[in-house]
Each structure stands twice: as C-alpha cells, then as structure tokens.
Amino acid sequence: MKKTITLFVLCLMCAATALAQQPKYVFYFIGDGMGLNQINTTELYLASLNNKLGIEHITFADFPYSTFATSFSASSDVTDSAAAGTALATGHKTKNGMLGMSADSVARNSIAVWAKNSGKKVGICTTVNIDDATPGAFYAHQTYRGHYHSIGHDLAKSGFEYFAGSDFRRPEENGVELHKVCEDAGYTYAYGYEEGKAKWANADKLIMVQKKDRPRNIPYAIDRNENDLTLPQIVETGINMLMKDNKKGFFFMVEGGAIDHACHGKDAMTTIKDILDFDDAIKLAVEFYKKHPKETLIIVTADHETGGMVPGNGRYELNLKALQYQTCSTDAVTHKLNAIKKNRMKKTWEDIKEVLSESFGLFTQVPVSWRDENALHEAYEAAFEGNAKEENWYSTNSALAAKARDILNKNAMVSWASSAHSGCYVPVFTLGVGAEKYHGRINNIEIPEITAKIAGYKK
Ligand SMILES: [Zn+2]
Numbered sequence: 001m002k003k004t005i006t007l008f009v010l011c012l013m014c015a016a017t018a019l020a021q022q023p024k025y026v027f028y029f030i031g032d033g034m035g036l037n038q039i040n041t042t043e044l045y046l047a048s049l050n051n052k053l054g055i056e057h058i059t060f061a062d063f064p065y066s067t068f069a070t071s072f073s074a075s076s077d078v079t080d081s082a083a084a085g086t087a088l089a090t091g092h093k094t095k096n097g098m099l100g101m102s103a104d105s106v107a108r109n110s111i112a113v114w115a116k117n118s119g120k121k122v123g124i125c126t127t128v129n130i131d132d133a134t135p136g137a138f139y140a141h142q143t144y145r146g147h148y149h150s151i152g153h154d155l156a157k158s159g160f161e162y163f164a165g166s167d168f169r170r171p172e173e174n175g176v177e178l179h180k181v182c183e184d185a186g187y188t189y190a191y192g193y194e195e196g197k198a199k200w201a202n203a204d205k206l207i208m209v210q211k212k213d214r215p216r217n218i219p220y221a222i223d224r225n226e227n228d229l230t231l232p233q234i235v236e237t238g239i240n241m242l243m244k245d246n247k248k249g250f251f252f253m254v255e256g257g258a259i260d261h262a263c264h265g266k267d268a269m270t271t272i273k274d275i276l277d278f279d280d281a282i283k284l285a286v287e288f289y290k291k292h293p294k295e296t297l298i299i300v301t302a303d304h305e306t307g308g309m310v311p312g313n314g315r316y317e318l319n320l321k322a323l324q325y326q327t328c329s330t331d332a333v334t335h336k337l338n339a340i341k342k343n344r345m346k347k348t349w350e351d352i353k354e355v356l357s358e359s360f361g362l363f364t365q366v367p368v369s370w371r372d373e374n375a376l377h378e379a380y381e382a383a384f385e386g387n388a389k390e391e392n393w394y395s396t397n398s399a400l401a402a403k404a405r406d407i408l409n410k411n412a413m414v415s416w417a418s419s420a421h422s423g424c425y426v427p428v429f430t431l432g433v434g435a436e437k438y439h440g441r442i443n444n445i446e447i448p449e450i451t452a453k454i455a456g457y458k459k
Helices: 002-020 036-049 081-090 111-117 148-158 178-184 193-202 231-243 258-264 268-291 320-325 330-342 349-360 370-384 399-412 446-455
Strands: 025-031 065-069 121-129 162-166 187-191 205-209 250-256 296-302 389-391 396-398 426-432
Touching: 025 081, 025 268, 025 446, 036 268, 036 320, 036 426, 081 111, 081 446, 111 121, 111 250, 111 446, 121 148, 121 231, 121 258, 148 178, 162 231, 178 187, 187 193, 193 205, 193 231, 205 231, 231 250, 231 268, 250 268, 258 268, 268 296, 268 320, 268 399, 268 426, 296 446, 320 399, 330 349, 330 370, 330 396, 330 399, 349 370, 349 399, 370 399, 389 399, 396 399
Parallel strands: 025 250, 025 296, 121 162, 121 250, 162 205, 187 205
Antiparallel strands: 065 426, 296 426, 389 396
16 A cells, blocks of 8 residues: 555656756747857857857857757758648658658648647747748648738637737739738737737737838848848747746747848858847746746757858958958948949949948958959849849849959858758757757657657647
8 A cells, every 4th residue: 555655756857857857938039040169159159259260159149058949841851841841840851842841741730739639829930921831831831932912811710819020922812812811810919019018918919010100021131121120029029928827828939030031142251240139039038937947948940051151262261251341241232233234333443342342341441453343343243234144942042242242252261062952951949848858859840749759749
C-alpha cells in the first residue's frame, strides 16, 4: 500500500514537473534570408563603428543555445520561402512554391493551428505582406504561393487573434474584397501603430497594417519615417493583443521578412538595418521572458540564406564602417533617379554625383577611383539615355543605383554570390523553457515538432 502511494506521489510530481516545464508562451522569430553571415556582418559592422576589431553583440546571437538547421526543400537543394516556411510551420518538406501542403499536395496544419487547438492564442506577423510565403505557411494551404487572393481567404478562416504587416497583395478578385471578408470573420482593421494602440483592447481579432496615407508596403527600416510601422511596434501590439484575457498562453510567429528582399538586392546596409529592427523586436520578447522566465520559450531562426553574403572580398581585412554613409536603400535611390529621369530634370553629371553622395556616401565619404567613376558614368548614360536596369525577384533597380551599390560593397569589402537564395545551413538560437532541446544539426522540419513537443501542443 505504502509502495502504491509513493508511486502515485512520484507520478504526480513527474506530471507537475512536465507541466511546469511546458512554455505557456512561445515566440517563433524567422529572419527571412538571414544566414549566419548576415548576422555576423551586422555584428562586425557594429564593432567597426567603434573602430573595434571583432563583434558588437546583438541580442539574439547571445541566446544560451544555438545550433544550425538544413534548408533544402522536397524539390531542390535551394529552397524558396514557401517550401522553407512550410517546413518550419508544418514539419513537412514540400516542393518550392507550395504553401502549407506536403509534396503530395495534402494540406498540412501548422504549429500555429496545433497551438490554437490546444487553447493558445495565435499571432502571425511580418515586415512584408501578411499573405507572403512565410506568414502564409502558418495558415494557408495552396499549391502555389502566388495565389494571393486565396491565401487571404485562408487568413480570414484561420481565426487567429492577431495579424500584422503590409496589407494583402491582391485585396480584390472577382468583386470579392478581402477586407470585407476579414471583417465578416470578426477581424478589426487598424491602420498604423496609433490605431492599433487604440483598438486592440476592444478587438476580438486584429489586423494591423500601414497607415492609409503611407505606402501600403512597409518600407525597409533604412527608408522608414515615424509614420511607418516598425517590427517592434508590431510585436508590442501583438503581445498586448495576445495577453488580453489570456489564461492558456500564446504562440506568436514574427517574421523579419524584408531581410530577404534586401539580400536579393545585394544591399548590405539595408540588410543590416532590417536585422537590427528584427533584433529590436526580439528584445521585447526577451523583456517578456524576463517577466515570465518559467513560462516562455523564444526560438530565432531563418528559412534560408539569401545572396551568399560574405564579409570579405579577397583581402584579409574589412571596411564595413563605409556602409554607415548609406542613407537609403538601393530601391529608394532608384526611385530618386527615376524621378529625375521622368521629370526630364536637367541634371549634370555633377548633380548626379551629389545624389550618389547623399545616398551612398560616394565621392565625399567613400573614395571612388577614376576607373569606378568611369563605370558609374557609363551606367548613368546606360540608365538615362537607354533604360539599363538590374532586376531581382523583388525589385528592378536602375543600372546606375546598382553600380553605385556595387562600389560601396567593394569598398566595404562585402561580397555576394548571387541575387537569389543559397543552400546554406541556417542558424537556430533558443532561450527559455526547453531551449536546450534544440541541439546537434537539425533538419528544418524538426523545429516545429520539437517546439510542439516542448509546449505540449495537440496536433
Ligand atoms: Zn527570397
């Protein structure tokens, strides 16, 4: 009898320990395109500003546990964001382009759905469009990531409490308006951070997007002004929304989506600024963790690497501090140059040099050799007299802006292998309850499985 009671008490204790070790709150941060070199370059850059060799620490790179994961998909060694997002969300490899489905076209629920089915509140947010591949992988099931309107319908059906990012890419199709569909499904729309602050307390479910008088798509961190949404504002509003009347906890996926776009554009400073914005958002999760240390798990990873970014270009040195003189993205420089061209403003080469100096620090802060100036001048003629461009997946840059960016990269000694994704491993950093469970080389499909197991989600 005594033995039975002891066993019973032991079982109770084990069950209590298991429960105590389950994180009630899970943050899942995904830096799109953020390979280890993107993080390393950011930390080397920060140190260079203080004329220091080595690194200045960013928050998430200091998490107590870190490892690395594969990124290949079911159809290619080089994944796209749809297949990688699906792997990180559902635990299934799929073919590039497919969203929320395994390679055999079977719809697969994501860890966000498992969390919801376990009574958790769910938030999904990003710095790019809320119907983009990474966020979409958590709520949509589509054979092709470009079915944006259908992805929007899947979002409305998800019932998740919080979405934030840039608005739908295809808000209307065949007379059906997605805002209306979302409102009918119980979502409140908030345009901008201030509106989000005013509305979250009374909203059952909230979608926060840019202010109506600002560009629909959230600009890169380097291009933002005080009226644009930032990732920290999105996370702050999300935590408020998800903690409201919350007894069972939450699952919150946060994507630094524009890191990928900047890397497609081989734009080093724009990449670094978006990683710092991502890190600022993670700091809020760390503050939350400090208030709830026994109940919080934070995972930071990436879906794949973009651009084959390398700090180094052949010499045993770096000059990353040259990047500090870049004041806007290459896309924004293209915009300026296109405006000059369109308005047929009479601009001399000296005037154009001034634009390149304001935007990239060229000529004034960053020396330009006569050979490079010749190359810039040729690009200027090709872009202004002809229509020379450089295209990548997300933007089309003026050949002149692209050449100026290349010269800054060369000066800073940053190299890029391509303007597309690579098959590199991606980093995984973890903090909090169960953080030690992510170890050894991980296949990316294991991340949602490990997380669900730690958090006790019902599939
Ligand atoms: Zn990409």
